[in-house]
Amino acid sequence: MNRQLRDALEACLQAMEKGESMDAVLRRFPSFAAELRPLLEAARASRTLDSGSLPGLTVRRSRVRVLAAASRLRKAPRRRSWRAWQIAVTVTAVLAILLASTNGLLIVSARALPGDALYPLKLTVENTQLQLAVDPAQKQALIRQFQLRRVEETESLLSQDRVVHVEFGGTVAAKTDDGVLVEGIPVVITNQTQITAPLSIGSEVTVSGQTHTDGHVQADALISGDQSETEGGSPAESSPTPESTRVPDKWGGDQATGTWSSTQSYQGDHERYQTPVEGGTPSGEWSGASTPEPTDGGGDH
Amino acid sequence: MIDPQSELGRLRSLDSQTVGVIFDRYFPEVFRYARYRLGDELLAEDIASEVFVRLLEAVRSRRGPETNLRGWLIATANHMVTDALRGRYRHPTESISDGLPDDDPEPVEQATRSHETQNLRLALGQLTGDQQHVLALRFGQGCSLEETAVLMKKKVNAVKALQFRALNALQKLLKEAE
Numbered sequence: 322m323n324r325q326l327r328d329a330l331e332a333c334l335q336a337m338e339k340g341e342s343m344d345a346v347l348r349r350f351p352s353f354a355a356e357l358r359p360l361l362e363a364a365r366a367s368r369t370l371d372s373g374s375l376p377g378l379t380v381r382r383s384r385v386r387v388l389a390a391a392s393r394l395r396k397a398p399r400r401r402s403w404r405a406w407q408i409a410v411t412v413t414a415v416l417a418i419l420l421a422s423t424n425g426l427l428i429v430s431a432r433a434l435p436g437d438a439l440y441p442l443k444l445t446v447e448n449t450q451l452q453l454a455v456d457p458a459q460k461q462a463l464i465r466q467f468q469l470r471r472v473e474e475t476e477s478l479l480s481q482d483r484v485v486h487v488e489f490g491g492t493v494a495a496k497t498d499d500g501v502l503v504e505g506i507p508v509v510i511t512n513q514t515q516i517t518a519p520l521s522i523g524s525e526v527t528v529s530g531q532t533h534t535d536g537h538v539q540a541d542a543l544i545s546g547d548q549s550e551t552e553g554g555s556p557a558e559s560s561p562t563p564e565s566t567r568v569p570d571k572w573g574g575d576q577a578t579g580t581w582s583s584t585q586s587y588q589g590d591h592e593r594y595q596t597p598v599e600g601g602t603p604s605g606e607w608s609g610a611s612t613p614e615p616t617d618g619g620g621d622h
Numbered sequence: 623m624i625d626p627q628s629e630l631g632r633l634r635s636l637d638s639q640t641v642g643v644i645f646d647r648y649f650p651e652v653f654r655y656a657r658y659r660l661g662d663e664l665l666a667e668d669i670a671s672e673v674f675v676r677l678l679e680a681v682r683s684r685r686g687p688e689t690n691l692r693g694w695l696i697a698t699a700n701h702m703v704t705d706a707l708r709g710r711y712r713h714p715t716e717s718i719s720d721g722l723p724d725d726d727p728e729p730v731e732q733a734t735r736s737h738e739t740q741n742l743r744l745a746l747g748q749l750t751g752d753q754q755h756v757l758a759l760r761f762g763q764g765c766s767l768e769e770t771a772v773l774m775k776k777k778v779n780a781v782k783a784l785q786f787r788a789l790n791a792l793q794k795l796l797k798e799a800e
Contacts, residue, residue: 327786331767334760360786363793366742367761371658375650379663383653383671384645390675391641394682408683469708476750479787480780494748494791495798505749505791522798536787 323535329353330360337361434474436485472504475538479506482534490527490546493520500540503528507537518545630691633681645674648692651763652699658762659703659754661743669702693773696759704751745795753788760785 333346343361347354419428427446430439447467454460471489478485491504500510501520508528510516520526525546530538632640652673656666673695680686687694746754752774759765759773767785771778 327782330786330789331782335767338764359793359797360789363789363796364761366738366796367746367757367789367792370661370739370742370746371654371762375653376663379653379667380649383649383667383674384642386671387645387674387678388638388641391636391638391678394678395636472750473752476752476784480752480776480784482783492748495794497794502748502791502794505753505788507787507791536783536790 326353326356330357333357333361334364337365434478434483434485435487436478436483472506475506475532478532479536479538484532484534486529486531487538488527488529490525493522493524493526495522500537501526501543508543509533509537509539510543511539514540515542517543630681630687630689633678633686636678636682641678644691648695649674651692652695655696655699655758655763656703658758659746660706665706669699669706673698673702690772693775696773697775700751700755707747707751741796741799745792745799748795749788749791752784753791756781756784757788757792 329350333343333350336346336349337343343358343365347357347361350357426439426442430442430446433439433443447463447470451460451463451467454463468490471487472491475487475489478487489504489506491506493501493503494505495502497507500508502508503526506528508530514530518524520543527544527546528538528540529542529544530540532538629640629644633644649670653666653670656669656673657663660666660669676698677686677691677695746757749757755774756770759770760767765773767778767781770785771781774781776784
């Protein structure tokens with residue numbers, strides 16, 4: 322169904338590009354219309370971001386700069402060419418040595434994704450880098466870099482429709498019908514998800530869960546930023562040990578003690594963290610107590 | 623009009639005429655891409671011209687594109703924009719240029735549109751790099767699905783899925799900002 326929805330979205334986008342109205346294109350896909358409309362509105366808004374005009378001064382200034390660079394490079398051909406040759410030989414030699422040795426694995430592992438055989442090696446390399454970083458600012462920069470890398474890895478896994486356990490950290494950007502949006506990635510929360518602290522927009526969390534072919538991550542645990550940061554450890558290698566305040570079996574509205582205030586911060590009983598929902602009533606509808614599935618349309622991300 | 627393959631060959635000589643022709647052909651696209659992602663004309667200009675300087679340096683040292691010059695330029699712009707955005711991560715500037723014309727007849731309407739644009743830009747900034755890239759190509763550059771797949775070096779279905787996730791995330795963020 323998700324694939325059909327994606328295809329329908331693309332068909333609508335193409336038709337609107339040719340000048341058809343949104344209502345007209347939605348009539349072709351009545352069963353998806355409710356889900357497609359907000360996506361098409363977002364697409365229409367996205368088109369407005371380009372102001373269209375090309376400032377003449379910008380073009381002239383840049384042209385001068387680029388032509389000056391061409392002139393500079395032309396005037397020093399021999400020297401730069403020799404230098405480039407030297408660099409090429411050196412790099413090739415170093416690469417040959419590296420690839421011939423076991424260290425070559427480290428380089429190859431840099432592109433590994435969670436679930437790949439070389440992925441643990443990649444995390445070990447990152448951990449070593451962190452331990453070798455003496456300057457606190459440098460260490461923080463590395464932690465941030467690795468955190469972004471986890472997000473990009475998750476994005477890649479979702480693009481490849483792979484189902485793998487992942488961990489990544491980031492900011493809660495929005496609430497969705499069935500979870501939250503963390504760094505642009507839809508995270509689905511079920512009644513099995515362990516949440517160690519109140520969730521609010523802007524709060525830092527580490528998500529531990531599994532990627533799904535529907536394009537979301539189903540969270541096993543959401544660990545607040547403060548609890549997930551370990552001394553000198555990267556977010557990826559910090560093992561999630563939520564001091565489990567386990568979410569009750571169901572997200573029953575009558576059990577929910579927490580609410581989202583108008584300022585979107587969670588106010589509730591911290592001993593019994595419920596998934597924060599508008600007015601204390603869950604917006605996602607679930608069936609079953611063990612592994613609930615979102616109703617149609619609620620889980621397609 | 624020079625065909626793309628021979629223009630790459632001639633570019634290696636770095637003669638002003640060829641560089642000028644290539645600049646004129648591709649600069650608008652690269653600049654618009656950077657401006658779409660950044661919302662800042664001056665920074666976009668800086669990045670777009672630097673992309674061309676890097677192209678010349680790469681061609682000079684035989685590291686330049688072999689066949690797809692446009693793809694190389696957009697990919698380089700993407701990397702540079704991503705680096706620039708990381709540099710100002712979580713420090714959004716207050717004055718975001720929205721490129722509205724100065725002679726808008728209705729100040730209230732202009733203010734509303736400016737607010738909407740700002741919300742849109744903040745939401746866009748919260749998407750992943752790939753999600754921003756796909757939206758910039760599809761809705762900023764007007765690339766087709768197939769063109770986008772070539773430029774992103776992904777399969778068409780992967781781009782379709784990425785586009786779906788990007789729009790889904792964007793609309794949720796916009797709804798949140800309302």
